Amino acid sequence: xxxxxxxxxxxxxxxxxxxxxxxxxxxxxxxxxxxxxxxxxxxxxxxxxxxxxxxxxxxxxxxxxxxxxxxxxxxx
Amino acid sequence: xxxxxxxxxxxxxxxxxxxxxxxxxxxxxxxxxxxxxxxxxxxxxxxxxxxxxxxxxxxxxxxxxxxxxxxxxxxxxxxxxxxxxxxxxxxxxxxxxxxxxxxxxxxxxxxxxxxxxxxxxxxxxxxxxxxxxxxxxxxxxxxxxxxxxxxxxxxxxxxxxxxxxxxxxxxxxxxxxxxxxxxxxxxxxxxxxxxxxxxxxxxxxxxxxxxxxxxxxxxxxxxxxxxxxxxxxxxxxxxx
Ligand SMILES: NC(=O)c1ccc[n+]([C@@H]2O[C@H](COP(=O)([O-])OP(=O)(O)OC[C@H]3O[C@@H](n4cnc5c(N)ncnc54)[C@H](OP(=O)(O)O)[C@@H]3O)[C@@H](O)[C@H]2O)c1
Numbered sequence: 001x002x003x004x005x006x007x008x009x010x011x012x013x014x015x016x017x018x019x020x021x022x023x024x025x026x027x028x029x030x031x032x033x034x035x036x037x038x039x040x041x042x043x044x045x046x047x048x049x050x051x052x053x054x055x056x057x058x059x060x061x062x063x064x065x066x067x068x069x070x071x072x073x074x075x076x
Numbered sequence: 077x078x079x080x081x082x083x084x085x086x087x088x089x090x091x092x093x094x095x096x097x098x099x100x101x102x103x104x105x106x107x108x109x110x111x112x113x114x115x116x117x118x119x120x121x122x123x124x125x126x127x128x129x130x131x132x133x134x135x136x137x138x139x140x141x142x143x144x145x146x147x148x149x150x151x152x153x154x155x156x157x158x159x160x161x162x163x164x165x166x167x168x169x170x171x172x173x174x175x176x177x178x179x180x181x182x183x184x185x186x187x188x189x190x191x192x193x194x195x196x197x198x199x200x201x202x203x204x205x206x207x208x209x210x211x212x213x214x215x216x217x218x219x220x221x222x223x224x225x226x227x228x229x230x231x232x233x234x235x236x237x238x239x240x241x242x243x244x245x246x247x248x249x250x251x252x253x254x255x256x257x258x259x260x261x262x263x264x265x266x267x268x269x270x271x272x273x274x275x276x277x278x279x280x281x282x283x284x285x286x287x288x289x290x291x292x293x294x295x296x297x298x299x300x301x302x303x304x305x306x307x308x309x310x311x312x313x314x315x316x
Contacts, residue, residue, distance in 0.1 A: 039246060
């Protein structure tokens with residue numbers, strides 16, 4: 001699950017010319033640590049939705065990897 | 077290209093469908109009914125035309141009905157033509173909430189929700205995508221009885237310009253065609269005299285031809301319009 005999320009994160013980063021991150025953890029912040037802006041977060045959410053069938057930003061702001069994992073329904 | 081088109085059953089939408097199909101594109105057509113003319117197009121282009129009956133007064137099932145079921149998440153979408161609309165016309169002092177809300181649902185809210193999903197779809201597939209709204213000259217000129225209807229189109233024009241600004245960096249273009257009066261069901265309640273008065277307010281002194289509007293839509297959808305975004309394109313017989 002975390003690995004899959006990391007792959008998605010790296011796809012989004014790759015699409016904007018950023019290097020892949022070697023690891024993500026609960027505390028990893030999407031904007032500050034992963035360098036995502038609001039449009040990247042939109043891309044992230046549709047990619048997550050296409051894999052996990054969950055729209056993680058549907059009911060509110062999500063800031064960290066832990067919060068995404070919680071929404072996907074399986075915390076590491 | 078794969079194009080989502082609302083209001084495919086009649087009038088301008090039918091013309092746009094015909095134009096796109098004959099150019100070899102795939103059309104995902106949406107309207108409440110499937111007219112005889114659309115059935116004829118279906119027979120002529122069995123593999124290129126996919127149809128879903130959907131009532132745009134319902135904005136809540138758009139993702140499921142149009143994006144999951146009609147198009148499917150595996151198929152990239154290259155364009156969306158927001159053509160379906162209804163006209164609630166009356167003078168403002170007669171304004172009633174219910175028909176006003178219904179019109180906003182069909183002309184504004186459902187199209188916004190479709191655009192939401194079109195952009196999300198494009199993000200997933202990482203393909204450029206062109207959104208074309210069909211607006212109306214009534215936004216810019218003003219006609220007695222059309223204040224409420226024109227306001228829905230004004231909303232689309234503003235939404236379109238802001239879509240272009242917000243998503244341009246991701247390859248999403250958005251434009252509005254400002255159509256003049258066309259001879260379709262929508263304008264069929266006008267008397268010959270009323271129509272004549274409208275046409276007199278145009279440089280060409282005639283109705284706007286749906287074929288000409290369809291041509292502009294096809295252009296805006298295509299790569300030929302790669303640098304055109306955030307614009308209102310007037311196809312209106314030169315309304316003055
Ligand atoms: N005619 C004009 O003079 C004129 C001028 C300027 C701009 N426009 C604009 O041009 C566009 C096309 O208009 P038109 O003249 O071709 O109108 P039309 O002949 O009345 O066709 C309207 C289309 O929209 C569909 N539609 C209407 N309500 C719907 C709903 N609730 N859910 C789903 N589909 C719906 C209709 O299909 P179903 O009935 O099968 O659902 C039909 O295909 C519209 O955006 C209109 O505002 C028209």
